[in-house]
Amino acid sequence: MRNNTIGSLIWLRLMRFTNQSNQMSNEFLKRFDLTTAQFDVLMQIRIYQPLTQMELAEKVTVTQGGISRMLSRLEKEGYIVRKQDWKTKTINLSAKTEAILDQVMPEQLAFQSSFFDDVLNEEEQQILYTLMTRVHKHSQKKELPPK
Amino acid sequence: MRNNTIGSLIWLRLMRFTNQSNQMSNEFLKRFDLTTAQFDVLMQIRIYQPLTQMELAEKVTVTQGGISRMLSRLEKEGYIVRKQDWKTKTINLSAKTEAILDQVMPEQLAFQSSFFDDVLNEEEQQILYTLMTRVHKHSQKKELPPK
DNA sequence: TTTTGTAACTTGACTAGTCAAATGATAATG
DNA sequence: CATTATCATTTGACTAGTCAAGTTACAAAA
Numbered sequence: 001m002r003n004n005t006i007g008s009l010i011w012l013r014l015m016r017f018t019n020q021s022n023q024m025s026n027e028f029l030k031r032f033d034l035t036t037a038q039f040d041v042l043m044q045i046r047i048y049q050p051l052t053q054m055e056l057a058e059k060v061t062v063t064q065g066g067i068s069r070m071l072s073r074l075e076k077e078g079y080i081v082r083k084q085d086w087k088t089k090t091i092n093l094s095a096k097t098e099a100i101l102d103q104v105m106p107e108q109l110a111f112q113s114s115f116f117d118d119v120l121n122e123e124e125q126q127i128l129y130t131l132m133t134r135v136h137k138h139s140q141k142k143e144l145p146p147k
Numbered sequence: 148m149r150n151n152t153i154g155s156l157i158w159l160r161l162m163r164f165t166n167q168s169n170q171m172s173n174e175f176l177k178r179f180d181l182t183t184a185q186f187d188v189l190m191q192i193r194i195y196q197p198l199t200q201m202e203l204a205e206k207v208t209v210t211q212g213g214i215s216r217m218l219s220r221l222e223k224e225g226y227i228v229r230k231q232d233w234k235t236k237t238i239n240l241s242a243k244t245e246a247i248l249d250q251v252m253p254e255q256l257a258f259q260s261s262f263f264d265d266v267l268n269e270e271e272q273q274i275l276y277t278l279m280t281r282v283h284k285h286s287q288k289k290e291l292p293p294k
Numbered sequence: 295t296t297t298t299g300t301a302a303c304t305t306g307a308c309t310a311g312t313c314a315a316a317t318g319a320t321a322a323t324g
Numbered sequence: 325c326a327t328t329a330t331c332a333t334t335t336g337a338c339t340a341g342t343c344a345a346g347t348t349a350c351a352a353a354a
Contacts, residue, residue, distance in 0.1 A: 004256065005256055005257075005259075005260040006260075006263075006269070006272045006273065006276060007256075007259055007260025007261070007262065007263040007264055007272060008256040008259045008260050009276055010263055010272060010275055010276050010279060011168070011259040011260070011262065011263075013276065013279045013280060013283050014161060014164070014165050014279060015165055015169070015187075016208055016283060017161070017279060017282060017283040017286060018161050018162055018165040019208050020208055020283070020286055020287065021158070021286055022162070023208075023342090024286070024289070026342085035309070035310085037309080037310065037311090038309095040162075052332080053332070053333065054331095054332070054333090061163060061166050061167055061170075062310085062311065062312090063311075063312060063313075064332075064333070064334085065311080065312070065313075065314090065333090065334075065335080066310070066311050066312070067333095068332095068333060068334055068335085069309090069310075069311075069334090069335090070309090070310070070311085072334090073309075073310090084318095084319080086319080086320075087318090087319055087320060087321095087330090087331060087332055087333090088319095088331085088332055088333085089332075089333070109151065109152055109154075109155040110152075112152075112154055112155045112158040112159075113152040113153075113154025113155050113158070114154070114289075115154065115158065115282060115285070115286055115289070116153070116154040116157055116158075116282060117152075117154055118285055118289075119281045119282055119285040120278060120281065120282065122153070124278060125153045125154060125157060126153065127274065127278070128157055128275070128278045128279075128282075129153060129156055129157050129160065131267060131271060131274070131275045131278075132157060132160045132161060132164060132275075133160060134266045134267065135164060135262060135263060135266055135267065135275075136160050136163060136164040136167070138262070138265055138266045139164060139167055139168055139171070139262055140167065142171070142261075142262070142265075170312090173312085182339070182340085184339080184340065184341090185339095199302080200302070200303065201301095201302070201303090209340085209341065209342090210341075210342060210343075211302075211303070211304085212303090212304075212305080212341080212342070212343075212344090213340070213341050213342070214303095215302095215303060215304055215305085216304085216305090216339090216340075216341075217339090217340070217341085219304085220339080220340090231348095231349080233349080233350075234300090234301060234302055234303090234348090234349055234350060234351095235301085235302055235303085235349095236302075236303070
């Protein structure tokens with residue numbers, strides 16, 4: 001009954017870990033009045049602005065609908081500015097958000113890193129990164145099995 | 148501006164990968180009329196039944212409120228049975244669900260494994276599992292930094 | 295036996311997301 | 325110029341989750 005493959009064990013570990021660390025990250029970011037999801041999209045906008053909703057959706061792997069809802073929350077709170085530009089909407093950070101991110105980013109990156117720094121040395125982190133990169137890249141070109 | 152640590156790069160990879168593979172898993176499970184989240188809790192119930200809602204919440208790392216909502220959906224669909232038993236509610240799978248899981252489980256485990264089998268050999272998977280186990284276990288006893 | 299506690303579960307208001315149908319903005323054609 | 329097409333975004337109905345306040349089920353003390 002317990003015919004778990006090594007792959008399925010890895011899968012479960014990854015799911016539980018990301019779930020858990022996501023919750024902890026939310027708690028950490030509470031002091032800046034941000035959620036992990038919001039921080040994620042704000043960072044992507046900062047790096048790639050100006051960009052369209054489609055491009056952004058792609059970067060954070062959510063659907064069109066998902067990004068639309070997220071952005072209207074962020075706009076309502078004044079974090080971002082959207083303007084109709086030809087058929088598409090162009091997204092930019094508001095000035096206040098640039099300032100907020102300058103402060104939050106180093107803290108959040110340090111927080112994320114601490115999950116690994118505390119238990120893995122430099123070399124082990126490099127190995128983990130390499131393995132996960134291969135797995136992730138492969139998953140992106142994976143096809144659903146038929147039937 | 149791109150002062151990404153190796154840890155923050157790993158973090159992002161893990162988030163994107165789990166997010167993506169979760170979506171693919173949802174699509175895969177559609178043929179059985181299940182979601183990934185539902186499959187996860189049904190599997191935990193199968194392994195540990197009978198159990199209480201608190202115990203289950205702990206196993207799948209969601210809150211009391213979250214498990215309550217999930218279970219009432221599952222109960223409405225006839226996948227599980229809850230009965231009041233002293234102060235707590237005891238959860239069991241319905242007979243039909245045991246049968247469904249017998250069929251779904253091997254397929255889903257194979258699907259999960261395929262993410263890793265396709266690109267990592269046995270030894271690499273073992274390494275990945277070991278590293279992630281250390282990272283995960285550590286995160287469970289981690290404290291939020293003060294301030 | 296009414297009051298008082300307490301542990302387990304539920305619920306209201308919310309974020310975050312999905313899918314698929316509807317709407318908006320612009321272009322191209324009859 | 326009105327009609328049709330096309331692509332981007334929005335929206336309705338839903339799953340899945342959070343937090344914190346509210347119930348429920350039982351126990352023990354007054």
